Amino acid sequence: MKQFAKKSLVLFIALFFTAALSAKTPKYIFYCIGDGMSFAHVMATQLFYENGNYEDGNESLVFLDFPVRSAIRTYANNSLITCSAAAGTALATGHKTNLAHIGIGPDKQPLTSVAKQLRDKGYAIGIITSGQLDDATPAAFYAGQMRNDTYQIGKEGADSQFDFLAGSTLMKPFNRRDPSQPYIYDYYRQKGYTVCRGPEGYNSKKNADKILLVDTDTTLKKWLPYVIEREPGKLGLEFMVQAGIEKLYKKKNKKGFFMMIEGASIDHASHPRDIATAIKETIEFDRSVRLAYEFYKKHPDETLIIVTADHETGGLTIGETTTHPFNWEYVNYQKMSKESLSKLFQKMRETGEIDTWEKTKKILAENTGLWDKIPVNAGEEAQLMQCYYETIVKKSSKQEITLYAKSEPLVADAIALLNKKIGVGWTSFSHTGGFVPFYAIGCQARQFGALNDNIEIPNTIRKIMKIK
Template identity: 70%
Template sequence: MKKTVQLWIVALVVALCSTSLSAKTPKYIFFCIGDGMSFSHVLATQLYYEHGNYKAGNESIAFLDFPVHSAVRTHANNSLITCSAAAATALATGHKTNIDHVGISPDKKPLTSIAKQLRDKGYAIGLVTSGQIDDATPAAFYASQMRKEAYLIGKEGADSQFDFLAGSALKQPYAPSQPSLYDYYRQQGYTICRGIDGYNANRATGKMLLLDTDTASRSWLPYALERKPEAMGLEFMVQAGIDKLYREKGKKGFFMMIEGASIDHASHPDDLATAIFETAEFDRSVRIAYEFYKKHPDETLIIVTADHETGGLTMGETNMRPFYWEYVNYQTLSKESLSDLFRSLKKNGQVDSWEKARKVLADHTGLWTKIPVNAGEEAALMQCYYRTVIQKSKEQEVTLYAQTEPLVAQAIALLDKKIGVAWSSTSHTGGFVPFYAIGCEATRFATVGDNTDIPQTIRKIMKIK
């Protein structure tokens, strides 16, 4: 009997070791990055959903139900508060680096990304972003440059030979005495497509660079809050990428990086409604990957995280007050677009009275018409109007990506206060960011605590040295 038990134990140990040694590697990997997305961004969007503001089937943020979740540190090598370049480099390569370093070490030596390593193992590679395809986050997966070297970064995108690159635009397509990046991409075998129609007309071609139809007047895709329904968004690019990469039958599988870039862009100017709509679009894009996972559950890995937090978003203020998530729906333009509109009206003399200015604000924020504004709050707005419109003060609220008319900035701040949230910054902060995972080998990420742990864990799973 004793011998039988011993033999049974030996057989069990052998079986466990065999299982460990033959652990399956995922065939399809989705690496989803919400740029600037904090725990508070996720919670605000979830609370917005819970108050009836969702598309059918999207009653909750998809990745909140993923079985693996954690909190991740984001600091750069030389700063507690990181930038997108250093954070993306950590996520792409597993190495800390300095501010404004893209795919290079602190001493500016090239680092190798997991995307390049998977490409060399025979995987199809796709990078998708609502921002510029050669901005910091996607660039860290293929380039080794200082962030300011936009032309060289774009050139390395073509050199990467990744199968599918999709974003709003190229940052610097032209440089003195150099070929245009559009020509260079074509020379490297890429088909350049613009918008939904451009993709549909060329979907059967080989390597593809998919850009927005308007790459001249704006750098990023229009915000989801104000984008026309027929325009290309992050969801379309993700689905197009999946369709294209999955058709690469000769490949071992695919790796896709998905970036919700404009969560960050909306959070720098502390624009809650716009940030919620961007986070919701990111969630819907992750949901597309999740639907793919449900068809291939044993072969697919989905990772969701952020590069850093932006804005210091806080649920609630110092005094106890109820939340009014329905107020989010009353904002019809992003803070940036509303400021552009107001600036134009001011220049043309169309807001030459407080009543006219108030109507513009009311039409696009719901203040006064749907949201109560007390006498003190209106007086403060009137004082700002008098100073900046009547007295023609040149002051502007300056954040990383925009200059905002002070009256618009004050009105949006009041709207956010009425909703029930507060912001502590117009820049990045050093807090933890969320991490979620599901699928093949997802439990291997249960202990990640730093952004560099994520690609290093992918390497272990994929047996990459």
């Protein structure tokens, strides 16, 4: 009888702790969003790693080993193919809305983000992106506006009173329609923020209460320079995430923290079908998630990490035919993004700097590895030469126009050839409507195991955080 009582007591304690553990609320939440990151982007980056191109000895993207994995739908209220505004709103608020709507429903009524709800519950909040802070994905966590009302979105970032805001820049520092409105960085200062520029700026001011961290380039209107061409020591996503973790973890008067991390330029590189640039951006995103994972290892019972995407971009495929060769190491030979190479060619074309095919070929070779390190057959070279004559000698062809950039036709053809030789295909210059990946690890991660739609992510966060 005594033995039975003892066993019952052990069972009771075990059940009690299991129940207590399953009801536990995460203290630290990382919500990581790869903008435009499809299963194929993850696979391409994984294959790049597996074929000897390890980053710091890593053989796999860190989140591929997370125990909870699924696929989620991304459609908008009025379109199967979503945009970052509608998808960001779904991921932040748990509501489907129309394209270009940020934090507002199809009727333009404001919706509430989980970040604001957690702020009100006493959590420190961090919003971090390699893109502009007033662009759609980060904005969906603090603003309620149409996408083109960028100045107002920027102001709402300061109004949010979130503890740590970091991104490339605020793209609309002035309100051109109403000049009486303040310069946006002054507005942040008025609202109690310390504005830091670049890693050095942050390091000298990091004891400030509320931080707005942006790039040192005050003329920057875009996302951070792509990883493939970024100068060492410049602001990057990893630095922002590391700084954010340190900053938010120190806020001991708070219940814990919630951090949104966006790898914004996976999308920007995929619109113009630039796989080498997209893979380098996915690596930076993976390395940023790895920082969250290192934190999780120190606080495994209190940390939840979620990794997902807002939509797919480019219709990326691994291979175009069954006999397709794969050469992942060719990714390393591209020295600048397609966008920057296009700008370089445009300038040289306009100034007449490239006046022979040999000179043109040399510049292409230096920046893509074609000819120098990657074999190009006579037929492929003839096609590029024909493009050179039409667009540079005869100046007769139009540029390839995608959402964020105009590409020189010769650069577009050279990068398309490089993509083919690496082994990938593309079907779109825009977003597509397929499933995107979802991964989770840590406290209450199992609650996310059966999700199949993006709105269920914030709704599940609400459930586990006991937010009504």
